[in-house]
Amino acid sequence: MTGKESGKEEKAYRPLKTQDLLQQVLFRYVLEGNAASEEGHLAWVTSGFPVEIPVAMGITATYPEQYGAVIGSQKVGPALCGFAEELGYSQELCSYARSSIGSTRKPEESPLNGLPKPQALLACNNICGTVLRWYDAISQMTGAPVFLLDTPPIEGEQQPHHLAYVHRGIARLVEFLSNTFGASLEEKRLREVAANSTKAIGLWTKSLEACKNRPSPLNCADRFMTMAPIVSMRGAEHIIEFYQALYDEVRERVSQGIGAIRNEKVRLLWDNIPPWFSIFKFFNGLAKRGVVFPADTYTHAWSGSIEGEDLFDSAATIYSNVYLNKGLQAKVDKMVELIKDYDLDGFIMFSVRSCKRYSLGQLVSKELVTRETGVPGVVIEGDMVDSRLFNEAQIQTRIDALLEMFE
């Protein structure tokens, strides 16, 4: 539909048709979570957890980090973080953790009346160490037991003893889930769930890679929205249909030369979680100035398939080697690779006050990435959920100055 037909001025940003399907998928996720909680088989799970294992055992997963994004986008982050701060939690603590603790304390004041009550809490520290203490706090409030899958950080290549250690952790996870839920793991079922994950991730990766085209068919906010099923419903069969629909739409855009934004002039890389409370305003505001983000380090984090002879080994390898569990050099290499492959003009690194694991080292990486690629970058500071830490005027100046370098 053109701007004239709609009777409004054309927006700089083109919404995805797949958005409607996404709403349906997410609605189903909420309903399934509520039902599972009532039936006694709901686990809260961190975003980088090998969720294929509990899913194959008939356990439903729900994701507090994703709920943190909901809290942020509904602009209730400061209020819910405040409820945790009243309990004595520091403002320095991750705002996903604070808002989660706050919403568990006061579900009646939280979006969707809070996350459904869990029967188990499954934390994997491949994304950060805070998750364990966060889940411990939730455990105290809900009585649900915590399981930690420990994946020590990797510097360089993963060592055999490291792999064996994580492998043992996965075996213990199965024991924990059997004891907690009376469930058992069948290899055949795990292979089916893993195959569903692989298919969805495969389609997702193709959509991401299509952004190498000019104009880019997807912008940052598109990817942060459509990654939701990959984060929270990996292993489910019905999300494959969603990722097929998304990929079809992306392919159609590419074949017709339609970009995610109308007038693509500058192509940038985004690093880190987005400011959820301002995600559309932020990226669409830049879209009006011709700035598109064909790639980011976050939505590229899910890749690889659990397959082969030993499925636990495969899961241990994939989930240990996630972006945030590797050293600074691996992060720099990834950024350099994305800038080159996606033909980007520069990069914006969001230093997220909450997420120390993601943000630590950004000043050094910025220098190294510029040295290796020759493109300029800028670090802006704020938070993903706690909008009290987001100073718009200061961020504007830094981004404007970066964009002026391209004039």
Place this chain on the structure above:
Amino acid sequence: MIDSQGNVLGSHLVPTGASGAVAARRCLEELSRKSGVDATGVSTTSTGYGRSLIDFAEKSVTEITCHSIGVHNLNANIRLLIDVGGQDSKVIRIGENGRPTDFEINDKCSAGTGRFLEVMARVLEVSIDELGPLALQSDSPCSISSTCTVFAESEVVGRIGAGESSKDIAAGVHAAMASKISTLSKRVGVVTPVCVTGGVALNPAFRHYLSKQIGAELWMPDNPQLTGALGAALLSLEL
């Protein structure tokens, strides 16, 4: 305000106050009065915080780019610019074409800005203009360890209570501030010759300690508070 050849016709400085737009209009009127040239209607570029609120400006450009272009116009050899103002401090790497190629801003901590010196001058009961010369009289600066303006103020009060002289305290205050700016500069990379601008550049003690800490001579333009405005005016020529 400049002519089409880039010659400066006049300048005027007013505090922004509660309304940037009102201050800018007042500045324009004063500029017309002082220069004898009607400044209303000339091509104008706005810069700095609140730049987008100046309704009569055709273009708004960040102070990062404006300072860079302004300094380049005055001295094309400069590759590193350190600008220390009342609200923030920035270090800008200037490319050969006068455009910034990299920058860092301290806009989180007032201990790296002119406000730090204003607060300390008040505690020491001297004017801001007297603070620098007072510090230069010291040959034994006392150490100010606090990294926050508010707590540094308590520390200075403590030093006064301990009987330390005003000149040694003033010197310590400048050294502490220069140390912050020096760290920021080293992050961008110190490339000589280095230029220093902003209101704080007028303070000789700050220049002395900064030069010492970054290990480089500093070049300062005649009007270090106006290089951003000069850059903005030069950009208006392109309109």
